[in-house]
Amino acid sequence: MANYLPVALADSARSWLHVLPRGTIGSWAELHEHLIANFQGTFEWPGTQFDLYNIIQKPGESLQDYIRRFSKQRNKISDITDDVIIAAFTEGVRHELLVGKFGRKPPRTVKQMIEKAKKYAKAEDAVTASKQSGGTWKPKKDAPATGGSGSTNHKDRxxxxxxxxxxxxxxxxxxxxxxxxxxxxxxxxxxxxxxxxxxxxxxxxxxxxxxxxxxxxxxxxxxxxxxxxxxxxxxxxxxxxxxxxxxxxxxxxxxxxxxxxxxxxxxxxxxxxxxxxxxxxxxxxxxxxxxxxxxxEMAQTREITLAREEIRLAASAATEGEVPAPKISKSGESDAKTKKIPLDPSDPTKTAVIGAELDCK
Incomplete structure (x- = not known):
């Protein structure tokens, strides 16, 4: 069986076995001891919650990269609760909007936390892409200037x-x-x-x-x-x-x-x-x-229609509230049955007009 050992090993382990001095290993126990002593330094030990707290978003690091780096470390930890994961993530993230969101409404599960963080990461990527594309634009020579008189700037349309x-x-x-x-x-x-x-x-x-x-x-x-x-x-x-x-x-x-x-x-x-x-x-x-x-054009037509309607309503209201004046005959007297009575016997110009059918009293 010992003859098949070099075949079973690969890469660095096989190279290590070939460079051992002759007579170094005399039993399976010695092989076990030498193998552990040589390779235990290269073994990646399972992570702990303290390793997760050390994952902090770096200056200039995108939120998407931080989520990816945090999740990679999280997968190396076998026994950890959602509360610890959420606490470590919120402690290490530096995205102000996301931190504010978690402050107003803390996530209850890791799934909720990652889903919300990915939405903010996508928005951040969209803003970055917009800034990058906007920096390369140059106006054409025959393009009219934006703003001012005769502007063709339709940015709000x-x-x-x-x-x-x-x-x-x-x-x-x-x-x-x-x-x-x-x-x-x-x-x-x-x-x-x-x-x-x-x-x-x-x-x-x-x-x-x-x-x-x-x-x-x-x-x-x-x-x-x-x-x-x-x-x-x-x-x-x-x-x-x-x-x-x-x-x-x-x-x-x-x-x-x-x-x-x-x-x-x-x-x-x-x-x-x-x-x-x-x-x-x-x-x-x-x-x-x-x-x-x-x-x-539709707004102008509607404005004209409303103005005409207001004029019509005003004219109708004025007509309904108007009191018709009595018709005056050519002689200057009213067609209504009235009569004049003197107010001062010494001054015949002082008179009053009353109904002709009224009693003298």
Whole structure:
């Protein structure tokens, strides 16, 4: 059996055996002793919880790299509780937003902690990718300057085509200045979503049309961005508005925050973290300008209509409240049956007009 020992060993162990002086090993016990003495220094001992506490996020290290390094050390520890793992992770991480999130709502399990950390890591990667891509852009020589008179800067007119409950809405306005997500009633009907799904809403809004408007209700719908290979879906709460615009829907800050969107105004793009990397969405500038012009025309028409309606109502109210004046005859006397009575016998000019049918008393 000893003759097969060199065949059973590999790499460094076989080299070690070949360089041993002849007569060093005389029994299996001596082989065991020499083998342990030589290789025990190269053995990787199981980790402890103290090794996990030593995993600290380095300056400049991405959150994704820290999660990977922490998980690798965690897998080397056989007996450790979730509480210790969570404590070690929160002690070593240096991502301010994630630390704040854990401070407000501590994770209960390691699974919850890692899932939340990965979401923040994807958002961080999206921001990094956006900064890297933004540094290489240079304007064309014949491109007009942004801002000022005659500017063609349409950075606030991003138009995308998300899928809302399996229907692609090609005219969805992305408005980072809006505090609401708005779905228009016509879009709701066109997508054959029953209005019975609406929930009551008592939050009026303004700024979309001239007057204060109250929504028909609220509805929560799945909204999807991306491609078949890499997409992301979130449930978005919409206020359903009962008036027409050039858009199918308006996605405001609540939706952008839920998707963890990073806007890139130079390229008219948005980026968000996806399950298979960063999702990049590009706006159709021509379509955005077309929709913007249509919206201006519709707003102008609506303003004229409202002004005419106000004039009509004012004229109608004035007509209803007007008291018709008595008709005066050519002789200057009223057609009504009246008579003059003297007030001062010494001054005939001082008279009063009373009804002719009144009693003299």
């Amino acid at each position: 991003k138009l995308l085509d998300p899928v809302v409950r399996n229907v692609k809405l090609r005219r969805s306005l992305i408005d980072g200045g809006s505090g609401l997500n708005i779905l228009f009633a016509k879009t709701l009907d066109d997508t054959q979503i029953p209005r019975t799904e609406l929930k009551p809403s008592s939050a009026p809004f303004h700024g979309v049309i001239l007057r204060l408007s109250s929504p028909l209700g609220q509805i929560t719908l799945p909204v999807t961005f991306g491609t078949r290979e890499n997409f992301r879906t979130e449930n978005i709460c919409f206020e359903v508005a009962d008036f027409e615009t050039a858009y199918h829907a308006i996605l405001g800050r609540p939706a952008l925050a839920k998707f963890m969107v990073v806007p890139h105004y130079t390229y008219m793009m948005m980026k968000m973290p996806g399950p298979r990397g960063v999702i990049s969405l590009r706006s159709d500038i021509k379509q955005a300008v077309t929709c913007d012009k249509e919206s201006c």
